[in-house]
Amino acid sequence: MIGRGDVDAVARLARLHLTDDESERLREQLSAILSYIDKLRALDTEQVEPTSHAVPLVNVMRDDAPEPCLSADAMLANAPDPQGEFFRVPRIIED
Amino acid sequence: MTTVAVDGLSVAELTEAYRRRDLTPVAVTRAYLARIEALDPRVDAYLTVTADQALTAAKASEERYRTRSDLGPLDGVPIALKDVLCTRGVRTTCASKILENFVPPYDATVVARLAAAGAVPLGKTNLDEFAMGSSTEHSGFKPTRNPWDLSRVPGGSSGGSAAAVAGGLAAAAFGTDTGGSIRQPAAFCGVVGMKPTYGRVSRYGLVAFASSLDQIGPLTRDVRDTALVLRAIAGHDRRDSTSIDAPVPDYAGALDGDVRGLRLGIPAEYFAAGTDPEVERAVRTAIDVLRGLGATLHDLSLPTTDYALAAYYLIAPAEASSNLARYDGVKYGLRVPGKDLVDMESRTRAAGFGAEVKRRIMLGTYALSAGYQEAYYGKAQKVRTLVRRDFDAAFAEVDLIVAPTTPNVAFKHGEKADPLAMYLNDAFTIPANLAGIPAISVPCGFTTAGLPIGLQFIGRALDEARVLRAAHAYETAAPWRGRRPELG
């Protein structure tokens, strides 16, 4: 079953800041959902190919032909912190 | 201001009335806007009403009717769009605080096709945040209420679109269906809702929930309208690699009412314990009607049905966790300040996403993470193959599958607080998404409490015409459409 350590590790992977209460509630809920999901174990899928696409399409490609871009203004219009022609982000700590 | 009575008119009736000049697009649009103003505060179907845009489009449409030139198939028809479809210059929120002020610089392909068809956009409808939910209670802004009983949910996630059509707040609406999000609210609200074949309608500009399952479709007053509207939005789009390049039939032209000799499969698993007896009774009665029309009935089994839900709740959250990674406060949407980048991103996502979205992101991330991927996501993809095989085997014997859309009818707000209980509501709609095949929900009666019940037809890939034909034949024989909610 899923523990608090798992929940916190997954939250870090998913970039979600969780309060203690949230972590605990998620631990309970995810455990319940996963134990329901565990019914899948009953199915033998040893010889079954996975399906990742619902349609049997292959080789969909486009020509290497330029199309108009959007202006920097249009692309920056929704930016929470534009700085001139750039998107600004707070300092990056590599750890 | 005198307003015309519009809420009972179908798309087909409206365009016919425009052509005969009994009604004009501007008058009808004004009437809808007036209804929205008066009634939507009680239903809360809309997140954004685009009155100015609607009137401008209506005037242009009126001019086309005057000159009888360039008339589109939906000319002057007031429609509503689920707020996951990108609209250029009009905010597109996905009912999430994280996109509260997001204004796309481009139109979804469906939105552009509707504009080209002459439709009049009334606004953007409410939903469960990022289309994750079955009640529209998980909107980041407000819950939507069911026009048949305001204390009940309209279903979800396309609850706003279903409620808008049911409440006479739009002539037709568009939703998205990832695990039942068009059909289930259509059933709960007593309207017609269709999920086309995966790839039939372009997903370009649809804000993704689970990319391999999402499909856009119509919610309308009757089956003919679904046929008309679907034709306007379906077809190949070079911007969507998963879009199918196949001709779009004249769906409305195929509605000849003839189901003689049509082989209908009745899957035992869709009538299992847990289904509301009133729902089962109504569906069985409807099936009798179809037999009366000349269809043949065949009992069959879709043995993986019981596992489809579990597989879905791994695949959809896994894809969602990936699709929603982009909301990080860098490029668009909400930003909550933090002491550094990671802190900013984590706080932004914590504040911007609601509880259900967080739950699914966590579940999906877990299902994909090292050490668990094979057991969860990998396993689910294999189960998906089994679900597909079930349908392949069934369609070797029958032409369509007929079943309830949902195990129960609209429930009360707050009634399903347990996430798993809510998920179980999608048990009958999810398999069609996993297999990528078309399915429709049509009203098939009411409970004694007066709540609508939905009948579901499921067909082979790209066989929308046959699904629509059977649904239309049933609808014609058992016209529930006359009954409408009393909103005022």
Added chain:
Amino acid sequence: MTTAAASRYDVVIGLEVHAQLRTLTKMFCGCPTAFGAPPNTQTCPVCQGMPGSLPVLNRRAIEFAIRTALAFDCRVNPACRFARKHYYYPDMPKNYQISQYEEPLAEDGGLDVDVADGDRRRIGIQRLHLEEDVGKLIHEGALETAQSSLVDFNRSGVPLMETVSRPEIRSPEEAAAYLRAFRAVLVYLGVCDGNMEEGSLRCDANISLRPRGQRDLGTKVEIKNLNSFRNVQQALAFEVQRQAKALDAGERIVQETRLWDADRGYTRSMRSKEYAHDYRYFPEPDLVPLHITNEEVARMRADLPELPRARRERFVAQQGLPPYDADVLTQSRALADYFEAAVRGMPNPKLVSNWVMSELLRVVPGDDERAIAASPVPPAHLAGLLRLVEDGTISGKIAKDVFEKMFRSGETAEQIVQREGLTVIKDAASLEAEVEKVLADPVNGRAITDFKKGKTVAAKALVGQVMKATRGKADPELVNRLVQEKLSRM
């Protein structure tokens, strides 16, 4: 590697090279890939990862990758697909990269590399796949101290081809040689411009040491940011020393990622927590699989141009060039093409080779495809110039000046020679007068005396004087003969 470490440890290196493909548009959208545009002007909803946008694969990127795979003798997989690779970084708009994982485009090839002492070794290539590039981060100051950073998404979505070698490289020098050979092939194929300063070719390395004779591989360290041949060699040399020192001292090597700091000349650890590398790959649902048929592969194989190695061998065997010349001339496709075109107009390969190496490459870098193709002295003009030298119309010395003028003006040799009257003076009568003038000049008395005393070299100075007086136009052999004659008669 000449250090003592070499004798105690085996060095094991694998290189991972990311090459930007020379497509007109990005991998999944129609935005241009041109370098150096103003920030955020070459983006659209797709490459900025806007909600609702979807990728559509660039056919040319696939073709370029297949072509490269064939040049590296890889097996092109009949079915491949794209996958999402997840990690958060602000220059990556979707916070996942569309890449390839379990089913890459091609696998199992190799590249022949010239190693020390004229030997040649084949370095295995494990896999080759396609992915999208990320945007660019500009730090306000150094990354560690910057209070904020700026993002430019112009580069986001540019097609990248990732090629992973097997860990079969045995020294920093070999690594640099591998990268050179690798780059030459890509540039030859026209799939990458090979411009390392602009980041068109980027290299990461895995390196481990193990005591000589030990079977098991040592702990490997990944080094990032090796963006020039020099960097590759220096960073790996530094790392060999660092690891050897640690091992000598009985320390354990930590498996980690280190960054090469070219300015300071050392690698430093990029501390990363254990959870940082869970990429959660899964098949990209927005793209459909690729099926590549044998026929398509065969057609592309037939279309492959002659590769640098084959061409070099042909230059030696057919044109009779020394291996050194052939090496220099095949460093880029444009240069080899130039050489061959010039030889068509002047069928003396060694003469042409000398001129290309000494004159053309003095003014144009041999690996700069664009500059060579756009040279103001096209191959036909060089051939024309050399014909004037061969038939004695102008002297070799004058020809060098003419070449410079041709390069500046774009004119042909004939035009310049005619206008400036640079034709060799072969008229003995007029040259005789010049020779006499020089011999009569008192300043040359000493040279004449020396010659008489038997110092025959003194005649050279006198010939030089005559050449100078005729501004180099005199036929040097004729002048020499006249000087010798006159001196012996004096």
